[in-house]
Amino acid sequence: MSNYTRVFHGTAFTSRSNKEVEILKDHLFCVNEDGMIKKVIGPEHSEYQPLVEAYQDTSNYHRLAEGQYFLPGFIDLHVHAPQWAQAGTALDIPLYDWLNTYTFPIEAKFEDIDFAKKVYNEVVTTLIANGTTTALYFATVHKEASFLLAQICAEKGQRGLVGKVVMDNPDQTEECYRDHDTKTALVETEDFILAVKELAKSTKQGVYPVVTPRFIPSCTDEALKGLGELAAKYNTHIQSHCSESDWEHGYVKERFDKNDAFALNDFGLLREKSVMAHCNFLTDQDAELFAEKGTAVCHCPISNAYFANSVIPIARLQSKGVEIGLGSDISGGFSPSLFDNVKQAVISSRMLEDGVDSTLPANERGVPNSRITLDEAFYLATAGGGESLSLPIGRLAENYVWDAQIIDTTVETAKLPLYDTAEKLHDIFQKIIYLSRPENIREVWVQGQKVWDRGTY
Ligand code: GUN
Ligand code: FE
Numbered sequence: 001m002s003n004y005t006r007v008f009h010g011t012a013f014t015s016r017s018n019k020e021v022e023i024l025k026d027h028l029f030c031v032n033e034d035g036m037i038k039k040v041i042g043p044e045h046s047e048y049q050p051l052v053e054a055y056q057d058t059s060n061y062h063r064l065a066e067g068q069y070f071l072p073g074f075i076d077l078h079v080h081a082p083q084w085a086q087a088g089t090a091l092d093i094p095l096y097d098w099l100n101t102y103t104f105p106i107e108a109k110f111e112d113i114d115f116a117k118k119v120y121n122e123v124v125t126t127l128i129a130n131g132t133t134t135a136l137y138f139a140t141v142h143k144e145a146s147f148l149l150a151q152i153c154a155e156k157g158q159r160g161l162v163g164k165v166v167m168d169n170p171d172q173t174e175e176c177y178r179d180h181d182t183k184t185a186l187v188e189t190e191d192f193i194l195a196v197k198e199l200a201k202s203t204k205q206g207v208y209p210v211v212t213p214r215f216i217p218s219c220t221d222e223a224l225k226g227l228g229e230l231a232a233k234y235n236t237h238i239q240s241h242c243s244e245s246d247w248e249h250g251y252v253k254e255r256f257d258k259n260d261a262f263a264l265n266d267f268g269l270l271r272e273k274s275v276m277a278h279c280n281f282l283t284d285q286d287a288e289l290f291a292e293k294g295t296a297v298c299h300c301p302i303s304n305a306y307f308a309n310s311v312i313p314i315a316r317l318q319s320k321g322v323e324i325g326l327g328s329d330i331s332g333g334f335s336p337s338l339f340d341n342v343k344q345a346v347i348s349s350r351m352l353e354d355g356v357d358s359t360l361p362a363n364e365r366g367v368p369n370s371r372i373t374l375d376e377a378f379y380l381a382t383a384g385g386g387e388s389l390s391l392p393i394g395r396l397a398e399n400y401v402w403d404a405q406i407i408d409t410t411v412e413t414a415k416l417p418l419y420d421t422a423e424k425l426h427d428i429f430q431k432i433i434y435l436s437r438p439e440n441i442r443e444v445w446v447q448g449q450k451v452w453d454r455g456t457y
Pocket of ligand 2: 078080241277329332
């Protein structure tokens with residue numbers, strides 16, 4: 001019998017496809033020393049009983065208690081870590097004003113490394129406690145503080161993909177929050193990439209540098225071109241915002257006489273490991289370009305309700321073969337929880353399908369075939385995120401990493417309404433996703449290591 005570092009035993013929910021959740025009842029998840037799931041074994045398998053007997057009295061065996069379930073860790077594809085400092089405020093004004101009056105000034109404060117340390121420690125801990133095992137972060141323009149964020153992810157055991165933000169366009173940014181000049185922005189980005197790659201060597205779960213032009217308005221052509229070249233040179237991930245709102249989409253159209261997708265592609269920024277936030281206004285042609293390049297869309301449903309002037313047609317983009325994941329977009333989205341964003345993704349899609357103006361006849365009110373189910377939204381927060389990042393994460397399956405949350409439905413202060421002992425497991429899954437609070441997230445594991453235990457906090 002193989003020698004496993006840990007054996008987890010219990011019922012798990014994981015995506016079978018982008019349409020359907022798979023229920024693995026009372027399965028064994030055998031994890032090796034690298035934190036990879038080497039075997040998933042069901043009760044009918046001949047190795048099941050011998051394995052249980054071999055491991056059950058050892059400290060490597062983790063048997064879920066009654067009422068507990070495994071979920072894959074969530075993958076948040078879009079977080080502005082510094083904006084945690086203003087989460088939950090200033091959501092009543094349009095994107096352009098929100099960026100200039102609130103967001104850029106708060107991000108400018110991250111020049112102060114002590115302030116950065118406080119906020120970054122708290123946001124990373126908060127995300128882990130909400131079940132987020134991997135996060136794709138925008139930091140700020142400051143190289144030092146951006147590196148500190150990567151260090152904090154490394155220390156706390158979260159798989160952080162971190163970008164030093166580039167903003168060098170004097171027409172769209174104030175002097176107090178801008179890269180010194182284009183050359184400096186590119187040199188500092190390259191330094192940052194090398195430093196994070198070095199840091200990654202000392203982590204089990206990995207931390208990754210991300211090339212991060214904030215969005216087209218903030219960047220000069222020269223910076224966009226240089227960043228595309230750096231991403232190609234080091235084969236890094238890339239992140240930016242794309243076709244988010246009427247204003248932003250219109251700005252790019254006026255500057256380049258094309259949509260964001262084609263403009264970003266001209267600078268080499270649409271690649272396999274690129275993740276573009278929002279993308280509400282992608283045309284079919286833009287979507288086909290995304291699919292061809294392997295570039296992913298990050299859907300940020302809570303943020304979109306405030307800033308995107310529209311509901312993104314997720315079902316249509318999926319039908320074009322675009323990879324899609326889910327993001328909190330802290331603080332355009334106020335919630336640090338992907339549970340909240342999964343729910344909002346479902347709700348927004350229903351409103352898109354039915355329409356919202358009750359004075360219109362029903363058949364003119366909405367966009368047919370737009371709804372997504374809870375299973376589909378769960379996929380976006382898990383397996384879809386993993387595919388978007390081209391990493392073996394987001395599924396509790398063989399040859400994926402053991403990144404998991406243990407959900408306890410019996411917590412005294414947040415008990416889920418489970419009264420029927422014969423309740424169907426798919427109904428339990430739905431209750432978990434719709435009703436779980438952070439208290440229900442008992443433990444969080446990343447790459448086979450426990451990074452959160454509610455009992456110890
Ligand atoms: N576009 C450019 N920067 C931002 C940001 O911080 N949040 C959102 N939602 N959109 C942006
Ligand atoms: Fe954003």
